[in-house]
Amino acid sequence: MAYGIYVATAGAVARQTQLDLVANNLANADTAGYRSQEVSFNEVLHDATEAPHRHMVAVGENWVSMEPGPLVATQNPRDLAIEGSGFFSVSDGGFQTLTRSLTAQVGPDGRLVDAEGRTLLGQSGPIFVDRLAEFHVDEGGQVVQDGRPIDRLRVVDVSDPRGLVPLGGGGYQTSPESGTAFRTDAKVVQGALEGSNVRPLDSMIQLIQLQRDYQSLSRAITAYRQADEELIRASRG
Amino acid sequence: MSRALYTAATGMHAQQLKIDVIANNLSNVNTDGFKRSRAEFQDLIYQNLRTAGAATGVDLTAPVGVQVGLGVRPAATARNFEQGDMKSTSNALDVAIEGSGMFQVQLPSSETVFTRNGSFKVDPEGRLVTNDGYPLEPSIVIPRDAVEVTIGLDGVVTARMDESGENMVELGQITLADAVNEGGFESIGRNLFRFVGGSDALRVGVPGSEGFGNLAQGFLEASNVKVVEEMIAMISGQRAYEANSKVIQTADQMMEETNRLR
Numbered sequence: 001m002a003y004g005i006y007v008a009t010a011g012a013v014a015r016q017t018q019l020d021l022v023a024n025n026l027a028n029a030d031t032a033g034y035r036s037q038e039v040s041f042n043e044v045l046h047d048a049t050e051a052p053h054r055h056m057v058a059v060g061e062n063w064v065s066m067e068p069g070p071l072v073a074t075q076n077p078r079d080l081a082i083e084g085s086g087f088f089s090v091s092d093g094g095f096q097t098l099t100r101s102l103t104a105q106v107g108p109d110g111r112l113v114d115a116e117g118r119t120l121l122g123q124s125g126p127i128f129v130d131r132l133a134e135f136h137v138d139e140g141g142q143v144v145q146d147g148r149p150i151d152r153l154r155v156v157d158v159s160d161p162r163g164l165v166p167l168g169g170g171g172y173q174t175s176p177e178s179g180t181a182f183r184t185d186a187k188v189v190q191g192a193l194e195g196s197n198v199r200p201l202d203s204m205i206q207l208i209q210l211q212r213d214y215q216s217l218s219r220a221i222t223a224y225r226q227a228d229e230e231l232i233r234a235s236r237g
Numbered sequence: 238m239s240r241a242l243y244t245a246a247t248g249m250h251a252q253q254l255k256i257d258v259i260a261n262n263l264s265n266v267n268t269d270g271f272k273r274s275r276a277e278f279q280d281l282i283y284q285n286l287r288t289a290g291a292a293t294g295v296d297l298t299a300p301v302g303v304q305v306g307l308g309v310r311p312a313a314t315a316r317n318f319e320q321g322d323m324k325s326t327s328n329a330l331d332v333a334i335e336g337s338g339m340f341q342v343q344l345p346s347s348e349t350v351f352t353r354n355g356s357f358k359v360d361p362e363g364r365l366v367t368n369d370g371y372p373l374e375p376s377i378v379i380p381r382d383a384v385e386v387t388i389g390l391d392g393v394v395t396a397r398m399d400e401s402g403e404n405m406v407e408l409g410q411i412t413l414a415d416a417v418n419e420g421g422f423e424s425i426g427r428n429l430f431r432f433v434g435g436s437d438a439l440r441v442g443v444p445g446s447e448g449f450g451n452l453a454q455g456f457l458e459a460s461n462v463k464v465v466e467e468m469i470a471m472i473s474g475q476r477a478y479e480a481n482s483k484v485i486q487t488a489d490q491m492m493e494e495t496n497r498l499r
Binding site: 015016017019020021022023024026027028029030031032034037039059060061062074075076103105106108115116131132133134135165166167168169170200203204207210211214215218221222225 | 240241242244245247248251252255275277278279280281282283286302303304305306307308309312313315317319417418420434435437438440448473474476477480481483484487488490491494495497498
């Protein structure tokens with residue numbers, strides 16, 4: 001059997017994974033705070049003992065694109081986004097989760113939560129406010145009620161945001177690759193949410209490209225198979 | 238293989254919901270006291286194809302994993318309580334709120350619900366009621382022989398009992414309710430909202446004080462739907478729907494290609 005058929009198959013399988021990623025990006029083209037997922041292909045040296053070397057392809061890694069999404073004005077002053085790099089910290093069942101934008105609300109026990117019910121983190125844990133008074137968040141992330149500062153939202157960053165692990169719900173978790181979260185200052189924008197940073201045009205081009213690649217690879221598989229058939233026929237005489 | 242198909246389907250469902258919300262906003266573009274909504278989305282769960290930190294060889298680990306997301310889901314339909322435009326009606330029983338607060342209305346079940354639509358009428362018993370006949374809370378009764386009713390900025394309702402204006406009777410005080418957590422107001426139709434954020438988070442007060450808005454007699458608050466914004470959202474929703482359907486086509490064509498490999 002010709003070995004090339006496996007090379008072509010590996011390529012086709014990698015394109016299927018790529019399609020899954022593009023599908024997710026396009027499905028989230030309208031999701032506030034969503035960051036597009038990018039993928040790279042790795043060349044895998046399959047058999048170095050024979051010459052010429054045979055190389056296969058596999059999905060190597062994927063990462064979160066850190067290009068900022070557009071800020072979408074919502075007219076709700078408690079919709080918060082971050083200008084530049086950085087993340088808000090929220091606590092989801094005790095775990096610190098990072099998110100690019102959120103809607104601050106007062107929870108039943110007076111603590112600030114986001115629309116998902118995750119607890120917003122201040123400088124030292126949850127932020128408690130008076131449930132009956134208006135509050136606002138200023139540019140520095142300071143929560144102000146009745147002209148009195150309550151606490152400052154915890155804004156963090158990581159050394160390599162591309163290594164963050166998406167959790168769904170607009171949340172991200174740190175990983176060994178992203179490095180641990182450190183506190184930083186960032187400009188907090190009120191009345192806006194960060195839109196998705198998916199660029200539909202790029203995604204559509206990827207879609208066309210990967211489909212055509214898949215087609216070529218499947219043609220190659222067919223060609224190898226036909227060659228094998230010819231060989232079998234010839235050897236039978 | 239079919240992962241992309243289902244992912245794209247979640248995308249199409251999400252856009253459909255977005256259009257549903259826009260349709261409701263646009264159909265209420267002339268509903269007094271209506272507050273527009275917006276569909277918000279979230280990315281769904283992720284599937285790990287290769288976990289970061291997995292062994293890839295002797296003493297080697299993958300620095301970054303491969304994670305494929307499985308689409309999108311609706312997170313919330315957030316209501317926007319921005320002030321609508323004021324329109325003059327010259328009707329003495331039309332009252333608009335300039336700023337924060339909602340009128341309190343009592344349902345037949347004696348539950349208190351809320352509205353921004355202050356187009357009041359008088360029922361056979363003389364009470365101020367909404368268009369559906371639900372009495373305002375606290376109740377205000379207008380005497381049958383009142384010549385003119387005045388509703389002040391501060392919500393005090395006064396009736397003039399004779400032509401000369403010497404006999405003025407104070408009928409009561411309209412109070413307003415609001416909550417810091419506006420998301421706690423849930424629409425129940427007929428321009429009414431129910432508060433589900435816990436009754437102790439609700440604040441009741443006199444118009445014009447403690448951050449409550451003033452009342453404006455002879456005015457109604459128009460719907461806060463902005464047609465242009467809705468149109469743009471509709472276009473972007475339609476295009477996103479189209480993009481997701483293209484993914485389904487691509488996935489389908491790739492499967493067709495696979496089936497041809499026999």
